[in-house]
């Protein structure tokens with residue numbers, strides 16, 4: 472079966488009317504800095520307060536597959552939530568494509584998140600009564616993509632993940648690996664600059680994990696980075712850059 476890994480949707484085409492603009496293309500193999508944290512800390516108020524992240528500095532460039540690894544409770548999901556603008560740091564600075572997100576209001580953060588980021592989670596979070604193409608097209612509603620353009624873009628994304636033959640299937644009729652590929656299509660349909668994944672292979676067997684990782688690796692290009700939180704050493708071994716999180720500190 473084609474897994475689409477040789478024809479992923481790139482981030483440079485015309486798909487997605489409200490996609491990121493102004494990203495500088497990488498020259499050679501080293502891309503531009505797309506995620507940059509400096510002095511970032513996150514304390515959950517509690518009680519008792521939990522210091523989930525402490526003084527984190529990291530940079531991810533376009534053209535990179537980055538892995539975030541570490542023991543349970545070390546702060547990986549918190550770090551991904553901060554990178555995904557789903558949570559705000561209690562201290563420090565976060566630049567996303569050069570924009571200082573720390574000073575943005577909630578509406579601006581939401582707009583930047585929608586235009587710039589795509590998410591893949593361990594649980595696929597597909598809407599059961601919608602078809603694959605409807606699930607993927609749904610992601611375009613919030614971006615204001617006109618109705619007539621949503622289906623063709625969703626079809627293109629599903630074809631890119633090797634699911635062009637299951638467009639009108641409902642998630643309940645798909646295998647776990649196929650469900651995750653629909654979730655990847657949904658994450659990339661608006662051509663985000665960064666795809667953030669939290670344990671994307673956590674519910675998959677070895678063969679399907681490898682296929683999903685092929686797909687995620689194939690999404691990396693001169694205008695895009697992929698970040699994967701993982702416990703899986705095989706997944707981390709594929710990364711261009713590995714961040715180790717221990718007790719909220721990143722090395």
Ligand SMILES: Nc1ncnc2c1ncn2[C@@H]1O[C@H](COP(=O)(O)OP(=O)(O)OP(=O)(O)O)[C@@H](O)[C@H]1O
Pocket residue numbers: 515516517521522523541542543544545546547548549550
């Ligand atoms: N909303 C919250 N309120 C309080 N503490 C929290 C909250 N979310 C996470 N924590 C705590 O912050 C720390 C880091 O949690 P986080 O979920 O980031 O870990 P993780 O590395 O993703 O773990 P796992 O591998 O088990 O998913 C943990 O001590 C956790 O209990």
Ligand SMILES: [Mg+2]
Pocket residue numbers: 547548549
């Ligand atoms: Mg976690």
